[in-house]
Amino acid sequence: MKTSIATVSIAGELPEKLSAIASAGFYGIEIFEQDFIAFDGRPRDVGEMVRDHGLEITLFQPFRDFEGLPEPLRARAFDRAERKFDLMCELGVDLILVCSSVHPQAIGGIDRAAADLRELGERAARRGLRIGYEALAWGRHVNDHRDAWEIVRRADHPSVGIILDSFHTLARQIDPDTIRSIPGDRIAFVQLADAPRIEMDLFYWSRHFRVMPGEGDLPVVDFTRAIMATGYDGPLSLEIFNDQFRGGSPRAIAVDGHRSLLYLADQVRLAEPAVSQSIPPMPPRVSVEGVEFIEFAADDNEAAALGRILSTMGFQKAARHIARDVTLWRQGGINIVINTELEGFAHSAYLTHGTSVCDIGLRVEDANATVERARALGAMSFSQPRFEGELDIPAIRGVGGGVMHFIDGNSELARVWDIEFQPLPAGPDARADAGLTRVDHIAQTMNYEEMLTWTLFYTSIFDVAKAPMVDVVDPGGLVRSQAIESPDRTLRLTLNGAESHRTLAGRFIAESFGSSVQHLAFACDDIFATAEALLKNGFEVLPISPNYYDDLASRFDLPGDLLGRLRAANILFDADERGQFFQLYSRTYGDGMFFEILERRGGYQGYGAANAPHRIAAQKRLLRNTTQTRWSQQTRA
Numbered sequence: 001m002k003t004s005i006a007t008v009s010i011a012g013e014l015p016e017k018l019s020a021i022a023s024a025g026f027y028g029i030e031i032f033e034q035d036f037i038a039f040d041g042r043p044r045d046v047g048e049m050v051r052d053h054g055l056e057i058t059l060f061q062p063f064r065d066f067e068g069l070p071e072p073l074r075a076r077a078f079d080r081a082e083r084k085f086d087l088m089c090e091l092g093v094d095l096i097l098v099c100s101s102v103h104p105q106a107i108g109g110i111d112r113a114a115a116d117l118r119e120l121g122e123r124a125a126r127r128g129l130r131i132g133y134e135a136l137a138w139g140r141h142v143n144d145h146r147d148a149w150e151i152v153r154r155a156d157h158p159s160v161g162i163i164l165d166s167f168h169t170l171a172r173q174i175d176p177d178t179i180r181s182i183p184g185d186r187i188a189f190v191q192l193a194d195a196p197r198i199e200m201d202l203f204y205w206s207r208h209f210r211v212m213p214g215e216g217d218l219p220v221v222d223f224t225r226a227i228m229a230t231g232y233d234g235p236l237s238l239e240i241f242n243d244q245f246r247g248g249s250p251r252a253i254a255v256d257g258h259r260s261l262l263y264l265a266d267q268v269r270l271a272e273p274a275v276s277q278s279i280p281p282m283p284p285r286v287s288v289e290g291v292e293f294i295e296f297a298a299d300d301n302e303a304a305a306l307g308r309i310l311s312t313m314g315f316q317k318a319a320r321h322i323a324r325d326v327t328l329w330r331q332g333g334i335n336i337v338i339n340t341e342l343e344g345f346a347h348s349a350y351l352t353h354g355t356s357v358c359d360i361g362l363r364v365e366d367a368n369a370t371v372e373r374a375r376a377l378g379a380m381s382f383s384q385p386r387f388e389g390e391l392d393i394p395a396i397r398g399v400g401g402g403v404m405h406f407i408d409g410n411s412e413l414a415r416v417w418d419i420e421f422q423p424l425p426a427g428p429d430a431r432a433d434a435g436l437t438r439v440d441h442i443a444q445t446m447n448y449e450e451m452l453t454w455t456l457f458y459t460s461i462f463d464v465a466k467a468p469m470v471d472v473v474d475p476g477g478l479v480r481s482q483a484i485e486s487p488d489r490t491l492r493l494t495l496n497g498a499e500s501h502r503t504l505a506g507r508f509i510a511e512s513f514g515s516s517v518q519h520l521a522f523a524c525d526d527i528f529a530t531a532e533a534l535l536k537n538g539f540e541v542l543p544i545s546p547n548y549y550d551d552l553a554s555r556f557d558l559p560g561d562l563l564g565r566l567r568a569a570n571i572l573f574d575a576d577e578r579g580q581f582f583q584l585y586s587r588t589y590g591d592g593m594f595f596e597i598l599e600r601r602g603g604y605q606g607y608g609a610a611n612a613p614h615r616i617a618a619q620k621r622l623l624r625n626t627t628q629t630r631w632s633q634q635t636r637a
């Protein structure tokens with residue numbers, strides 16, 4: 001499979017774009033005329049520079065407003081084309097994209113357009129070049145690939161083919177299966193882009209909001225399946241006009257792009273096995289069976305403070321690692337690990353981010369296959385030297401440079417707690433279990449620009465789906481929240497994208513230098529019993545404003561004394577047609593991390609988004625007079 005990307009998709013000057021594209025593993029590039037013009041090198045040198053990076057130039061584009069013009073505009077358009085042909089010969093590219101005309105004087109007429117393309121094809125052929133014709137969704141007379149194909153068919157020239165671009169077809173909701181009747185050898189090139197479904201002018205949507213396949217809402221998989229069914233075996237090329245990408249990190253965007261193509265191809269391979277021989281196989285998307293552990297990096301003081309907080313939540317210090325300064329805290333099915341080593345990954349995470357989650361352990365069906373799939377999709381694997389008696393637990397790097405480990409039941413991995421840890425007797429200061437049963441969700445905070453990257457990371461590697469994006473209003477700005485869930489919801493992640501440093505989330509990113517897990521939510525079966533146990537354990541619950549409860553009474557018809565019980569225990573409430581939701585919070589610690597305790601009743605599957613502004617306001621009230629960012633300064637010894 002030949003992967004390609006248009007230079008417009010990536011930020012930077014041409015050389016910077018090329019090195020990002022090359023190191024992400026692409027086969028080739030579509031060179032955008034503007035990128036070439038902006039670069040002060042001769043065409044021959046540009047061509048050489050591209051090939052020195054190990055890349056092919058798969059396409060030169062765009063050539064606009066060509067077909068169906070009256071004289072003398074028509075003759076001038078042909079002259080213009082000849083000059084582009086000169087340039088292409090110097091660059092070393094044989095295919096040019098002609099996009100359907102938006103010229104106000106273009107006459108229309110399918111045979112006129114076909115005749116123009118035939119003549120252009122004839123001229124191109126004389127120089128060993130080829131023409132690809134693409135219908136822009138806003139083309140004046142041609143804006144549908146079915147019409148573009150009819151023109152190419154009537155042009156009837158071996159050097160003239162059609163270019164199919166998923167955006168133009170799917171944005172207009174044209175059935176991609178109409179592509180299946182086009183002969184594969186008449187498809188000159190294929191461009192791929194996705195987009196979020198928003199009601200918008202087609203032109204504006206295309207120029208500013210395209211995203212990588214899988215990052216948006218369009219059926220790009222169906223489109224690509226249809227392409228493969230025709231027998232087309234040329235490049236699959238990303239053409240992504242996106243304002244955010246233009247200002248983003250060239251390397252990160254290139255890596256995302258390559259990952260999106262490989263993931264797309266993998267989905268096509270599975271859906272159309274008969275026509276996908278050129279697509280290399282990889283292990284299937286990983287089904288996640290749950291969160292096995294969460295590991296914090298800390299120093300001794302901070303670990304003691306974190307331990308105190310955990311014990312007020314009902315966790316027991318259960319075991320100590322056989323060879324490392326690592327302790328295991330346990331409650332219900334939740335394993336929290338605190339790592340205070342003075343060497344290794346956790347220590348460097350602590351030095352960089354302060355007390356923070358450095359590692360997430362997931363239970364999966366097959367840990368080795370998980371890493372194999374992640375690596376096939378361009379994720380970095382992770383390992384560090386082991387002590388005698390330690391297991392080799394497969395791992396990769398995840399969000400914010402953190403680590404993800406994978407545990408499965410196929411090997412000794414399932415017994416890691418017995419093999420690597422020695423149980424501890426209950427200490428004199430152990431507190432009562434509070435009924436926490438499992439990790440409900442892990443909330444990762446990141447810059448808004450990184451949200452697509454990590455959403456694609458999770459959805460391509462794991463069998464998880466995106467929930468609709470939610471806006472969370474913080475008094476300091478908006479935070480976007482994207483939930484990612486496995487089918488049975490044993491894994492729920494919420495990715496929170498902050499745009500302003502004045503939000504609690506933005507402050508967390510700034511203070512912790514990009515650390516990622518900002519909050520952990522634990523589930524219980526009886527929120528009122530848990531709240532009582534927490535109170536007895538000395539847990540400092542986040543106090544919620546009385547106004548919240550007055551508002552709640554107006555929004556929900558709450559039975560009996562429920563409102564009073566919620567108010568007394570600082571429990572927030574939400575409900576939908578499927579069930580009810582109860583949540584309480586801790587205050588924030590360190591750089592702004594916190595804990596949530598929740599109960600889901602009935603089929604409620606949300607996260608209490610309506611409550612988030614109240615929680616944030618309450619946390620900010622407590623923070624107002626605090627500048628301390630160490631956990632140990634914020635908890636009573």
Ligand SMILES: O=C(O)c1ccc(O)c(O)c1
Nearest residue numbers: 062099134165206207239
């Ligand atoms: O927005 C445009 O003008 C434009 C140009 C070339 C393309 O291939 C395309 O899809 C859009």
Ligand SMILES: [Mg+2]
Nearest residue numbers: 134165191239
């Ligand atoms: Mg295009």
